[in-house]
Amino acid sequence: MEISKIYLKYSVDSSISLLTTNGLFIGRFQPFHKGHLATIKFALGMVDQLVIVVGSAQKSHEPRNPFTAGERIRMIKESLDADGEADVRRILIIPVPDIDVHSLWTHQVDMLVPKYDVVFANDLFTLMLFREQGVKAIEAPLYRRDEMVATEIRKRMAAEENWEDLVPKPVSKVIKEINGIERVKAISQKIC
Amino acid sequence: MEISKIYLKYSVDSSISLLTTNGLFIGRFQPFHKGHLATIKFALGMVDQLVIVVGSAQKSHEPRNPFTAGERIRMIKESLDADGEADVRRILIIPVPDIDVHSLWTHQVDMLVPKYDVVFANDLFTLMLFREQGVKAIEAPLYRRDEMVATEIRKRMAAEENWEDLVPKPVSKVIKEINGIERVKAISQKIC
Amino acid sequence: MEISKIYLKYSVDSSISLLTTNGLFIGRFQPFHKGHLATIKFALGMVDQLVIVVGSAQKSHEPRNPFTAGERIRMIKESLDADGEADVRRILIIPVPDIDVHSLWTHQVDMLVPKYDVVFANDLFTLMLFREQGVKAIEAPLYRRDEMVATEIRKRMAAEENWEDLVPKPVSKVIKEINGIERVKAISQKIC
């Protein structure tokens, strides 16, 4: 996968003492999958510090958002630790709850994360909101694939099909430990 | 300071591959000071992974809470990076907004952080709330000193007295960069 | 209907002085119908005190939730009083508003009702949420029928078909008194 290669080129000689650019990578991570991990490595090649914003942090136990923010942060942290390649010292993981008022959302992000220079995201809506504020917002390489992959994973979990190949090993460990598959099944039957 | 010594004793041969215990260190960090840094080192000596919970995350620009969560997270992260002693790979920094309903607050924390085994905190109220839930909650060594120190710092900032000795260097750098002293002065004159 | 018979068997010699088990019966009661009444009698046969939790208490005037909590409580109380069979001294009726954050919902219930030993509910989602908290949760005998019946009643009201046979007499009296049928019609035309 070329993304990791791009990453390697950039990151090899990065040095904490020179840190100057900060980036946000915004996603919901329901669940965290291999595409997300590649994006993190890609972004770490372009910025000195990366904040992984775990969006819709207040949501869980619903079809599109089965896992709590705490569970998702655990998936991300354990995947990064196990992977070993991404430098976790240059990463922060920050949960950000939705705010019903769309025009306040970027300001809610600003309140909860350290100042930043650039935003990486996978969906047009997030990109537009930041660009309206004059912020540099970059379509992550997996543009529009992220949601498709996560949706596919949740669908396979409910259908008892193979989904584990799509996520880092620690993610499937966490999901099993919290009985996540049963949860996904139960909520997939919820009407509304 | 003996706290750092205790810390050293515990942490020297800790190894990520054996990580099993997780702790929370709960505070408001208005601002982050040297006592907090010592507590983090102390806690890292007792747990494998430590989540620094930045409480009252939605608050800022008021006398007891001048700084935003993002600004506080930056203070903490830059202090840890500069200090070099605490292993940032074993640390997560998670902002947690207040919830008006006290009986739901520990559950809000549970939602936003990975599962944990023990809580470190400086105030009796936080300790009581977790203990009512059956959670092991430890009075941090600076018990009851934290709030006093932070209050003193804010008072000195408003009065233009020396406060910088009480905080790690990166904290005073961040505060100056955001015109924090002017902000503290302006809100100290607010009636309500 | 055998449910009432089961109930009779249990309740005949119940005595307040021996009260020890408490149960919750959770529903939305839009509107309260004969199936709910039978479930209450069934549950009263198994527990000493029963709390009828009127869920989505803040909702009204919308297609799936036409009636206010106050109106629903009135329907329940007047039906129990008229029925005479269920011992109202062993019943509490408590409205519980939704909380947007699913992972906090059972804790919101805990805050608003006396402690309990068992939960009766009609939908899988509610059952799952309580079971994740380690609570004994029983599918009410009318499992999955409740929502169907209530939906049918609302549909018939909008279509001016016979719905009164499906509810206790006091319910239809209350609905007429508050012009409920007009309301159901008006909101059934609302787009969203």
Next chain:
Amino acid sequence: MEISKIYLKYSVDSSISLLTTNGLFIGRFQPFHKGHLATIKFALGMVDQLVIVVGSAQKSHEPRNPFTAGERIRMIKESLDADGEADVRRILIIPVPDIDVHSLWTHQVDMLVPKYDVVFANDLFTLMLFREQGVKAIEAPLYRRDEMVATEIRKRMAAEENWEDLVPKPVSKVIKEINGIERVKAISQKIC
């Protein structure tokens, strides 16, 4: 105590079949005490059905509001059951959370309780809010004494002085069971 006498005079020949007037008795019940019990009997002498509104239902674990709504409802219900004199079949106990917007509060009450004809309350503010809406609002006989008594009870609990004489027996049983005295002490030391 003459209040009980007044009550007896009114209630002896009340009959459920003639129920027509409904009243609200609004309080915070932190904790429920003997004055509240007398007021309930007084009000039951004047109305056919009485809704005991447990106000500030979302509050607990703070100096003026140590107990959750669920705990307070349990105190009330067990006291009424033990007392035997007040007819619990004519009583509903409904928790009502505060709404920050004062001008909406009576409407929030209206949403959560069955329709009513008269309000009993102990404080001028509640009385004024209902009267502005054109509702008949009666100062309960213990006018302005309620808050004083409850404050006194909480003060004695924190100071380990005798408070049990001021509450019905089941209240002190509940408070002990939930470690209420420890809780009151811990929160009495909270600064803000």
Next chain:
Amino acid sequence: MEISKIYLKYSVDSSISLLTTNGLFIGRFQPFHKGHLATIKFALGMVDQLVIVVGSAQKSHEPRNPFTAGERIRMIKESLDADGEADVRRILIIPVPDIDVHSLWTHQVDMLVPKYDVVFANDLFTLMLFREQGVKAIEAPLYRRDEMVATEIRKRMAAEENWEDLVPKPVSKVIKEINGIERVKAISQKIC
């Protein structure tokens, strides 16, 4: 268009010194179009002062609600100023955020606007809510057409078809100035 004619008949000799009737005209104005302008003139012919209630004031950046309240107020004010016919001295423009609790919504309106005698609205639901409160509520002449027109305009904007003929000139000027067409396109692609 006869609506303007009706208006003219009524308004010619209206005089501020005799103001006695107040009306509300409730809409979302996403965006403000010529039908709205005609309705305002119609209503001004029947009342002395008219409050234009900009509903769903907290919403923006979503398919059915692309524009912020501030942007919509600007559209309305600049259209009235440019039109010259409607007497802006007799008009107030008040944004009213939604309240999730439908049974409190008319009370939220009451809190935010001066007292009024009559409500003009385009949708059955709004009319029903006010009528349940005993308020005189009039179907605006464009009954049910408003939403259709606004939906059509948003559709045309996303499809780059002609929409400018349907709105007053200042509206299209404001929309262009805020890059509104790009915004409508971006959110029309949002899944949920």
Next chain:
Amino acid sequence: MEISKIYLKYSVDSSISLLTTNGLFIGRFQPFHKGHLATIKFALGMVDQLVIVVGSAQKSHEPRNPFTAGERIRMIKESLDADGEADVRRILIIPVPDIDVHSLWTHQVDMLVPKYDVVFANDLFTLMLFREQGVKAIEAPLYRRDEMVATEIRKRMAAEENWEDLVPKPVSKVIKEINGIERVKAISQKIC
């Protein structure tokens, strides 16, 4: 009073056709008094359009905020109409509810009002919040006097002393009509 004189100098030949600068005048107006009216005239001399922001719009029925936003808007509009000097065609009156999160407050204002170039306010805190956002914020001439005057008026109302000289005539008419004096007295006795 020289403020009116300053105003006259600026406003005499202002012309709507040249409108280009927009200003906000931010206050709570509890109640609207003569100092506010003078400030409006002063501001109208400096900007082409003025938005009067009625802050803390959700508050009422409490000591510092006795009147609802609707009541305050009525006071302002009727005072402007009666005064005749200030050009109401160049004025908008917009209620803005508080948002608990201080760092989001200016953004909430931005959402609810048309774009603006300058802010007039009477308190340091408001001025600081806008200046942190890079907005030009001007201390209104009555700097720090506003709150003092309003406090004095409320005090006199509660004490039945002369307060009517401090407000425009229509304000005292409105207050009497809504039984405002009784309300102020009742809430002045509220403990918390």
